[in-house]
Amino acid sequence: MDSNVLPQDIKTFSKSQLDIFQSAKLKEWVENNLEALIGSEDDMAILKLIIEQIIDYSDIKLLKKVISKSEISILAIQWISGESYQSIYQYCLETDVQIQDRRTKVKHRTIRLEEVIELCDNGFGYSSILVVHAIGELILALSPNNESIQELTNFLCQKLRYGLSDKTEILIHELGFSDRVIAKKISRQLGQTKYPSKNKMKEMIRKNRDELRSELQDYPAYFLDRLEKI
Numbered sequence: 389m390d391s392n393v394l395p396q397d398i399k400t401f402s403k404s405q406l407d408i409f410q411s412a413k414l415k416e417w418v419e420n421n422l423e424a425l426i427g428s429e430d431d432m433a434i435l436k437l438i439i440e441q442i443i444d445y446s447d448i449k450l451l452k453k454v455i456s457k458s459e460i461s462i463l464a465i466q467w468i469s470g471e472s473y474q475s476i477y478q479y480c481l482e483t484d485v486q487i488q489d490r491r492t493k494v495k496h497r498t499i500r501l502e503e504v505i506e507l508c509d510n511g512f513g514y515s516s517i518l519v520v521h522a523i524g525e526l527i528l529a530l531s532p533n534n535e536s537i538q539e540l541t542n543f544l545c546q547k548l549r550y551g552l553s554d555k556t557e558i559l560i561h562e563l564g565f566s567d568r569v570i571a572k573k574i575s576r577q578l579g580q581t582k583y584p585s586k587n588k589m590k591e592m593i594r595k596n597r598d599e600l601r602s603e604l605q606d607y608p609a610y611f612l613d614r615l616e617k618i
Contacts (some may be wrong), residue, residue, distance in 0.1 A: 390458055391433075393408060393441075393515070394509055395610060396529075397411070397412070397415065397529075400415075400525055400526060400529040400582050401415075403521075403522075404521060404522035404525055404527045404598070405475060405518045405522075406518065406519070406522050408491070409421055410445055411522065411526075412507075413531075414445060414522060414523065414526065415526050415533050417441060417474075418523060418526040418527060418530060419530060420457060421437065422527065422530055422531060424437060424604055425437060425459055425523075425530060425537060426527070426534050427535070428540065430540065430593060431540045431541070431543050431544040431547065431580055432465065434462060434537075434541060434544060435461060435465070435468075435542055435544060436461050438519070438520065438523055439460055439461040439464070440457065440518070440521045441517075441519055441523065442460075442516045443460060445519045445522075446511060446515040446518075446519060447464065447514060447515055448506070448507075448511040448514075448515045450503055450507055450510075450511060450512050451486040451507065451511045451516075453488040453489075454485065454486075454499070454507075455486045455487060455488060455496055455568050456485065456486070459483070459485050461511075462518070463476060463479075463480075463485075463504075463507065463508075463512075464512050464548070467508045467512050467548070467551045468512075468547045468548065468552070468553050470552055470557070470568055470572055472553060472569075473501065473505050473508060474501070476504050476508065477501045477504045480498065480499050480504060481498065485498065485499045486498060486499070487497055487499050487503065493557070495550065506546065509564055512548045513550075513551060514549075516543045516548050517548050517549055520541050520544055520545050521541070521542075521551060523541060524538045524541030524542060524545075525538075526589060527541070530539065535575070542568070543555075546558050550568065550571075551568050552568055552571060552572070554572075554575060556575045556578070556589075557571045557572055557575045558571075559586065560574050560575055560582075560589065560592075560593075562586070563586065563589060563590065563593075563614075563618065564601075564614045564618075565611060565614060567607075567611070570607060570611055573603055573604075574593070574600060574603070574604075576591055577596060577599055577600055577603055578593070578596060590609075591617050593618045594614070594618060597615060597618075600615055601615060
């Protein structure tokens with residue numbers, strides 16, 4: 389065991405999927421940046437602050453291959469905002485986002501659409517969440533009175549997982565409408581809501597079933613079936 393790992397650290401480290409050595413190193417970073425983390429105004433500020441840690445501790449090699457690291461936070465924010473893969477890819481073309489590629493003569497090239505999809509689904513939607521969750525647990529262990537920061541990191545995890553920024557859209561996604569476009573479309577149809585519970589959301593969907601049925605008729609039958617079973 390690392391000599392810097394204290395007995396009380398083991399419980400905190402066990403809550404993440406990072407190994408003990410990664411956790412110990414990440415704890416050191418969190419300790420050195422705790423004031424800035426606690427002072428973050430929102431989850432987007434936290435994302436920008438921890439993006440290099442996400443890159444370092446992610447097991448998705450593509451994240452590490454993006455040459456301009458500042459572009460990764462921009463792409464992550466686009467993903468969270470619900471931008472389509474094609475829209476994110478178009479941004480990459482317009483700004484010439486480059487990745488390392490030793491097979492090419494110049495050792496780098498413009499990122500491809502399939503790599504944008506991998507970056508979003510596996511990089512942001514899975515691997516990054518493990519790091520954000522670990523950081524949230526470390527913040528809570530080091531500063532137990534700052535549960536609000538862990539709430540922000542938990543919400544950031546949800547945003548990254550689903551590629552959605554709105555709590556209502558995320559809730560709709562979790563009810564089985566597991567497509568970002570569909571979740572956003574249903575949310576728009578329901579109008580402004582005050583982040584209801586799952587039961588309240590189900591009730592709202594039932595009340596608007598006829599309108600939603602019309603909205604979803606051009607999409608795969610699964611979503612209409614899900615609508616009928618709510």
